[in-house]
Each structure stands twice: as structure tokens, then as C-alpha cells.
Amino acid sequence: MSTIKAVEWVDGKLVLLDQTLIPIEEKYLHLSDVDSIIDAIKRLAVRGAPAIGVAGAYAVVVALDEVERVKAGSEKLEQMIDAIRDARPTAVNLAWAVERVRKFVAQGREAVLAEADQIAKEDRLSGDAMGSIGADWLINRLGSKPLTLLTHCNTGSLATTSIGTALGVVRTMHSRGLVKEVYADETRPLLQGSRLTAWELEKSSIPYRILPDGAASMAILSGRIDAALIGADRIARNGDSANKIGSVAVALACHEAGIPFLVVAPESTVDRSKKDGSEIDIEIRKDEEITHFKGLQVAPLGAKTFNPAFDVTPSKYISAVITEIKAYEIAKGEVL
Ligand code: MRU
Secondary structure, X not given: OOOOOOEEEEOOEEEEEOOOOOXXXXXXXXXXXXXXXXXXXXXXXXXXXXXXXXXXXXXXXXXXXXXXXXXXXXXXXXXXXXXHHOOOOOOHHHHHHHHHHHOOHHHOHHHHHHHHHHHHHHHHHHHHHHHHHHHHHHHHHHOOOOEEEEEOOOOOOOOXXXXXXXXXXXHHHHHOOOEEEEEEEOOOOOOHHHHHHHHXXXXXXXXXXXXXXXXXXXXXXXXXXXXXXXXXXXXXXXXXXXXXXXXXXXXXXXXXXXXXXXXXXXXXXXXXXXXXXXXXXXXXXXXXXXXXXXXXEOOOOOOOOOOEOEEEEOHHHOOEEEOOOOEEOHXXXXXX
């Protein structure tokens, strides 16, 4: 069980733990207007595919309240809902959750709120299931011994309403006494690994170290790592998986080293309308995220950038995709 609550609905407001401030400060945002929620999603105050799905669902309730407050019509409401859905393009959970609650708008606010609660509940329950399916998979493959596990970005309670996806498997392994150490990639440029994953591991007393993204392949090829686990923002039906930039480099190194590379995500992250990864829209973020660090210029003024937030790992480099339902044996040719 994790006590971290990244996204919650409290007294008619969306309450978000502002992830831009962690690990320095634990501050909650209490949001009751759609623009502030969209801003929070875009600037990653709330982030991680399942968490932004849940936030997006509750944001539709906020949109209904706002339209009522300012006496706007249904056209304005639809525009607001579209804007919530489109706040970030790669994680399918956001669009999936928003469209799921949109279907209840005609039935009124309470029906929309009930559906948003249901999405949050399903997400909460999915973590434990992924945790045990993933841990069982690792034990089957590598035996019941303490492992050194590498992970990328943050896939824990900050990114979900549960124990997490990939980090949920790590937590489950730890609860079974099977984690020797976690290598947490720092995750450039926004440091979700060294700021957020390390913060969660620290709180859970799970042994860890952080490493620059560029050190991950060295760690893997030098035999320090037994398996790598990542989350996903969207998984195509052939298993190609979009996740935080840098994930594919981890997968390639695992393939070369012959160690398992697992993608752990709820079924809500699987997008069966996408044949393969080439159909996944990758978010490109602004120059300043890499030309500046906390407002300080760290590159020549006017430097051109390439700043994709995500990459796609081809299914041929993935050992298995773990969801709350099952382990899809991607390396054995299984599709989703
Ligand atoms: O840009 P972010 O921080 O939202 O990216 C998050 C990731 O890439 C996560 O690995 C993914 O959303 C899965 S979270 C359980």
C-alpha cells in the first residue's frame, strides 16, 4: 500500500500533488477551473499516463461546474472537454478517460462524477494485480532470488492512483524480499527518475541508486542489472510501446545483454486502434526544457533542439507486457 495521493477528488475540487516541486516541497494544488487543470497537465504538475487519465476524467466534472457557474452553453462545454482531452497527446489514458466520462454528460454531473470515480477505482485496483503478475513473471524467469532491477522515468504512486505500474512490480518484489537494489535512471530532461522515483523509493525504504540516462546501457552491459522494467504511455496492438524518452536505449541494451525487458501498464494504456508504434503521436516539448535548467541558460542562445517527450520501443525488444489481466508474452509472438 502506498500513502502517496497524486490525484484526488475532494469537496468538488481536483487535488493534485504538485510534482514539479518534489522532492523539495510537498504542496497540493486545489483546482476548480479547467484552464488551471490543463496547465497542470501540460507543465507536468500531474503526470504519468494513468494519473493524467484520472485527472482528465475529474476535469470534465470541473468543466460542467464551470459552465454552470458562467452560464455557458453546451458548445462551450464540448470545447472545454476537447481541450482537456488534447492537453497531452501521447498517453492514451487521457483521451480514453475523457471520452469515457463524456458519454455520461447527458445524464448530468453526478453520473459523470460516478464514472470518474469508477476510473480512479479501476486504476487503484490495477496496481496490485500488475504487481503480482509482474513479480510472478520475474520469479518464473529468474528464480526466487533478490534481483537488481533498472527502471526509467517514474511509474509509481505519483504516476497512478495505485502502487504503480513498473514501480508497483518493484514494490511487490520488495515486499517478497526479492529486491537487492533498484537502479533509477535520472530521466532527462525533467528528472522524473532522480526527483520522483528516488523520492518514492526512499519513502518505501527500497534500496536504490540514481544514474544518468547515459549510464544505463553501461550498467546493463556490464552485468550489474538482472532485469529492466518500464511503464508505457500507449501500447499498439503489436506490442510496440511508447514511453519516456530514453526507454528504447534501455531496451536495446537489455536485448544485447540477454536480460528481460518488461513493459508494465494497465489495459487502459493499450490502444488497439494503433497497428504499430509508427501510428503513435509523439509529444515534442519546448526548447527551454533542454536549453535551460531551472531558468539558468545551459546552451548557446538560439540553439536548435530536438526534445521528444517519448520514444517507441519496438516489440521485438520487449520480453513481455504486463497488465492487470495477464502477461502478454511479446517475445514469443503474442499480440495484444
Ligand atoms: O512525461 P511524463 O512524466 O508524464 O512521462 C511518464 C512516463 O513516460 C511513464 O513511464 C508512463 O506515463 C507510465 S506511468 C505509470
